[in-house]
Amino acid sequence: MQAKNRIQYLLLISVIIIGSCSKINQPEPSGNLLPPQTSLTGVIQDDFEGQSIVIYANSRYQTMVAFSRIAESGKTLDFHLSPNNFPFIFEDNEGTQWDIFGLAISGPGTGDKLIPVSYQVGFWFSFSSFFPKVTMYGEALNERLDTRFNSSEWLINPDDIKQGASRDGIPSINNPEFDLVVDLFDGSDGPYEDNELMVVIQEEASVKVFPHAILNWHEIVNDTINGVNVALSYCPLTGTSSIWNSQIGSQTLDFGVSGLLYNNNLILYDRNTESLWSQIINQSINGSLKNNIPKRENSVEMNWRGVKQLHKPTLLLSKNTGFSRRYDLYPYGDYRANSNLLFSITYTDDRLHPKERVLAVMIGDKAKVYQFEDFTN
Amino acid sequence: MIILASVYEANSQTCCTGSAPITGSVSVSPIEANQWLINLSVDYNNISDLIQENVNTGDDYLSRTTTTLLLQGSYGFGKGFGVSVLIPFVQHSENITSLGDINTTRNAAVGDLAIFLQKAIAINTTSSFLFGAAIKLPSGSTQAKDQDDLFILPPTLQAGTGSTDYILMIRGQKSMAFRRSMLIQQSFTYRFNTLSTRFASHDNYQFGDEFYSISSIADQLVTGSIIHTPSLSLNIRYAGQNVIEQYVDPNSGGWWFNIRPGWGVNLTPKLNLSILYEVPMFRRLNGFQLTTSYKIIGVINIKI
Secondary structure, eight states: HHHHHHHHHHHHHHHHHHTTTTTOOOOOBOSSSSSSOOOOOEEEEEEEEEEEEEEEEEETTTTOOOOOSSSSSSSSSOOEEEEEEETTTEETTTOOOEEETTTTTETTTOOOOOOOOOEEEHHHHHHHSSSTTTEEETSSSOOOOOOOOOOSSBBBBGGGGOOOSSSTOOOOSSOOOOEEEEEOOOOOOOOOOOTEEEEEEEEEEEEEEEEEEHHHOOOOEEEETTTEEEEEEEEEEEEEEEEOOOTTTTEEOOEEEEEEEETTTEEEEETTTEEEEETTTEEEEESSSOOOOOOOOOOOOHHHHHHHHHHEEEEEEESSSSOOOOTTTTTTTTTSSSSSSSSSSOOOOOOOOOEEEEEEEETTTEEEEEEEOOOOO | OHHHHHHHTTEEESSSSSSOOOOEEEEEOOOOTEEEEEEEEEEEEEEEEEEEEEEOOOOOOOEEEEEEEEEEEEEETTTOOOEEEEEEEEEEEEEEEETTEEEEEEEEEOOHHHHHHHEEEEOOSEEEEEEEEEEEEESSSSBBBBBTSSSBOOOGSSSSSSSOOOEEEEEEEEEEESSSOEEEEEEEEEEEEOOOOOOOOSSEEEOOOOEEEEEEEEEOOEETTTEEEEEEEEEEEEEEEOOEETTEOTTTTTTEEEEEEEEEEEEETTTEEEEEEEEEEEEEESSSEEEEEEEEEEEEEOOO
């Protein structure tokens, strides 16, 4: 009888333990988690590091772009917000209408182009850690805190590099397939939610669209855009994307995910020479190609609602990637909304929430940051 | 006593040493007064299944094996009290296939040392209980670097966890009235993991707590002077989510339901060999994880 009571007690304890362990957390759906509370659209003309630049932001479409005010034709133009609907964004002092890709679509300057400045959109902490004491729009220029590092082998301090995964543990997409999507319009159904972010590239009369939902799982796509071999990279931890021309000298490089991170930002490696490349620094940081700077190709970040407003034939990166993934699931839980980082960073700046989505214009070793809240006109 | 020991040894508790995923095999069995027990086990863990929640994606570009050599020395003080010291040697090997090339990362080192205290209580001639508590010390390496000796490997490829962890265990067994050589047993183990501050890549890293339930049945067959002990167990494992710098890793933890047939042989009263094969029946994991496809465990028990 005594033994029977003990067994009953053990069973009770086990039920309590199992019950207390039974919560299974589900990944949250993908999408942008930090949109401004109100829709903000505007144009800012600014000067930074001797360059006259113009920046457009539209929070409804979660897009921000930055161009030089000197167009390809050599004219220096004044810009204000286009009276036409998106994707028209600027009207210049001559009455020319410009679209989100920097093309003059109508007016006296039709056919002219704007030249993008070096910029990226991503989480605030990304730029504030890479560019300590980074200047924010509306502030006086800060003296840059000099943290530059250069040795014979490294362009950044290797002690600050973290290994998040093994090389190619996150598999790049090397033979991307695309689905042609036509007749998109605001309000139409589609394969993505309106607020899901995309990387968009103008390709002749169509656009190529790379959803963050797929890039979260692969980070790099080796592709061809307008006949040029490119590597599109996206870092889920810093929220930054970049498109590089893969041609370096006489070599066409094929990029993969090294598994290494610097300030939580993706470090790519090329399979040709195994050199390492920093996405945000935009340069090879180690290896035989150290110091090489890849040519940036123009791309725009916007949400799926914005893509639908482009009214162009859309080549959408296919979910048929060769890997079996639930692309509707965001693999990092609540990372985009919380204030936690996975790895330590070299400089912390608390002026904004670490995951605030901002645009950083980066010229030389200096940067200037713009928030959606700066665009109120 | 031979019967009791055989069953416990054949169903050795997977528990408590080395880095995650759990690697060692700890044999817990009643130890007679002044008796020494040496247990040597090899645990081969093939980790090749890429699981999204409960679906095997079938992707095969990534796989890992963990082979743990575990030496356990135990001593009985009498009145059911015993102590064990466990020393694991852990070898990790990870293969990643990319564009036809296979990239292999290896690490091998002594894992975390554990000290286990136990108390066995005989209820009557057919039933007994055993209670145990262990402390796992952060003695294993957490700083192993890649083959170029540049970057510290991720926690999944380290031999140690860097944390001091605590384990509680309770186990009961009963022989069947209709066949005295047939035993059923049930054990519950809970592992409380604490914060590790020894991973240079992550300033703070904490593996999720773990719970094990092992339900097993075993019998004995005698051929000549050799006693065979076939066994079958249902292993249920729960692991909480890992926390990295206050960030809860959504791709960690979950439930595993595994089945483990085994076969033990008592070559002499003081020498027992056993082998176990463990395969998953059902898994409900958090997010997307690389997890065990199968395990093979070989155990040698020597009484001195």
